[in-house]
Amino acid sequence: MTERNDAASMGAAGQAGAQARASREGWQSWVEPDHPASALLTAQAVRARCAAVTAAVAAGDSQWFSWHPERVPAIADYVATTIRSRYRDLQVPYHSRWRHFESGGPGELRDRWGILCERAALTGDDHREERARIGIDLVIPSVLLDAGAGPDWRYRDPASDLSLSRSEGLGVASFDLFARGGFSATPDEPLRSDAERLAQIDPSTLATAFQVAQHNPLVGLEGRAGLVRRLGKVAQATPAVFGEPARLGNLFDYLKAHASEGRIDAAFVLRTLLVALGPVWPGRLQLEGVSLGDCWRHPASPDGLVPFHKLTQWLTYSLLEPLEDGGLTVTGLDALTGLPEYRNGGLLYDFELMVPRDASFAEAVHRVDEPAIVEWRALTVTGLDLVAEATRQALGLSAEAFPLARVLEGGTWAAGRRIAAKRRPGGPPPFAIDSDGTVF
Known part of the structure; x- marks a missing residue:
């Protein structure tokens, strides 16, 4: 993608476009x-x-x-x-959030990220930059979803049948949602976070992914969904950093250029x-x-x-x-x-x-x-x-x-x-x- 490699050169034009979009939304993005x-x-x-x-x-x-x-x-x-x-x-x-992705049983770590990369054939130095983009695609929405879960919420990890609470549960739940393509707008490329899809996330999507029920309440569900939707809209309004069409992983190329x-x-x-x-x-x-x-x-x-x-x-x-x-x-x-x-x-x-x-x-x-x-x-x-x-x-x-x-x-x-x-x-x-x- 040209947008990835030229993110830094978009400079004033990208900022101007971002500001134009932002003014319509009622906020300033640069x-x-x-x-x-x-x-x-x-x-x-x-x-x-x-x-x-x-x-x-x-x-x-x-x-x-x-x-x-x-x-x-x-x-x-x-x-x-x-x-x-x-x-x-x-x-x-x-x-970092990566410690939560590794959550297992007592004294046990699970390399969910390594397994995901192996399944997607993304191991080795030849794939390191795309792997970095995917890691950024994963971690940005996961961090935004990391606010306190409350004392009564649990996530049962389907892969291990472990019951995880608080930050560990939130981390693994968001990891699983990402791995299923929950943030991708491209069906044949599930491991990405596209602004178009993020802007459509609603509370019911998160409730299903995070196993929320009357007996398993999650604090701030509406607020979390609102954050993810705004993340998508803000990424779309900031092509200088996230490219066009906007993908969170394009942040890697922006930082590499700087x-x-x-x-x-x-x-x-x-x-x-x-x-x-x-x-x-x-x-x-x-x-x-x-x-x-x-x-x-x-x-x-x-x-x-x-x-x-x-x-x-x-x-x-x-x-x-x-x-x-x-x-x-x-x-x-x-x-x-x-x-x-x-x-x-x-x-x-x-x-x-x-x-x-x-x-x-x-x-x-x-x-x-x-x-x-x-x-x-x-x-x-x-x-x-x-x-x-x-x-x-x-x-x-x-x-x-x-x-x-x-x-x-x-x-x-x-x-x-x-x-x-x-x-x-x-x-x-x-x-x-x-x-x-x-x-x-």
């Missing part, structure tokens, strides 16, 4: 560098705004939380112990996703016509705004493996931040790095836009940096050898699940957040 929203669409902005919130809490200026950095060594020891128990050789993979000697910076990958996919997220806060996505208000931020971009950063982490399989080296991984969600944030909360001032805080169901929840998430981002550094010291590893993407996987996310299981039957988060399926 953000120029001098736009006021542009400064918020970076991991640097996430880290800086979260640091400002943390500084205010540490100074005692918060009505919601107090800050206890003296707890960091204890958390790091717990995380290091978790890493050593799971990866005795300390060869920890990236924290790589230097096969090296691409993680910050560039994230920036591309934030700009190209920004309109996918439901309309919340906007700045001069640009949706800010996972960005919320908090009084301690200099301009009152705190971005997190949790799912987009999770997607960036999840793109590392297909990009590397396709021959690209992703650099600067620690420019990305930790992910402020209920496992990482729950770990820090359970270890009392942040302590609610209201003793009844955990008894209520909270909204994602509450300043208290925004503050907890900001403290999580800052806290994960502190814990990551202390964990590396405990393990005797450098940041280069053990980037944040590995600390999270080894790691804080697993430790958050571990401490939750010890403290609460069934291992739920320490408090409840009302989710619409588009944030957590």
Whole structure:
């Protein structure tokens, strides 16, 4: 396809076409560098705004939380112990959606991706770039479908008869839907995600694929379907990145065209996703016509705004493996931040790095836009940096050898699940957040 190889050269024409399509939809799909929203669409902005919130809490200026950095060594020891128990050789993979695709029984991994590639005759170096495109086709919609499933939902894997819950169940369910051609507009090419098909996904399609029933409810079903439909429409409106006709896997060619000697910076990958996919997220806060996505208000931020971009950063982490399989080296991984969600944030909360001032805080169901929840998430981002550094010291590893993407996987996310299981039957988060399926 010419569109794949020339994606970068489409430049202004592609952007102009995207903006024309976007104006008809009521959103802007390309953000120029001098736009006021542009400064918020970076991991640097996430880290800086979260640091400002943390500084205010540490100074005692918060009505919601107090800050206890003296707890960091204890958390790091717990995380290091978790890493050593799971990866005795300390060869920890990236924290990404691919770990969920490997879910099996207790202590067992299943190479679903390898089996899929073998069946499609896509093994070997001759197919590495197309394999990368297919991996991107798989992982983008799967990440968008990864918001918390709720405590009562399960997915029974037809291949193994395993009953999988939460992120593992969502991952395998979305993998199976993709493998059946659920995101393809081309019947004889099932392993692809075409914008035309994505734009047609409805709640009933997802309900069937995810085995949703009255006794097996999935949180945020409507929101998930809406995200996937918007993903298709946004991809169609952004030919500079996704080609024409739009396919998600064409992102590989766009990034390859912007790589230097096969090296691409993680910050560039994230920036591309934030700009190209920004309109996918439901309309919340906007700045001069640009949706800010996972960005919320908090009084301690200099301009009152705190971005997190949790799912987009999770997607960036999840793109590392297909990009590397396709021959690209992703650099600067620690420019990305930790992910402020209920496992990482729950770990820090359970270890009392942040302590609610209201003793009844955990008894209520909270909204994602509450300043208290925004503050907890900001403290999580800052806290994960502190814990990551202390964990590396405990393990005797450098940041280069053990980037944040590995600390999270080894790691804080697993430790958050571990401490939750010890403290609460069934291992739920320490408090409840009302989710619409588009944030957590």
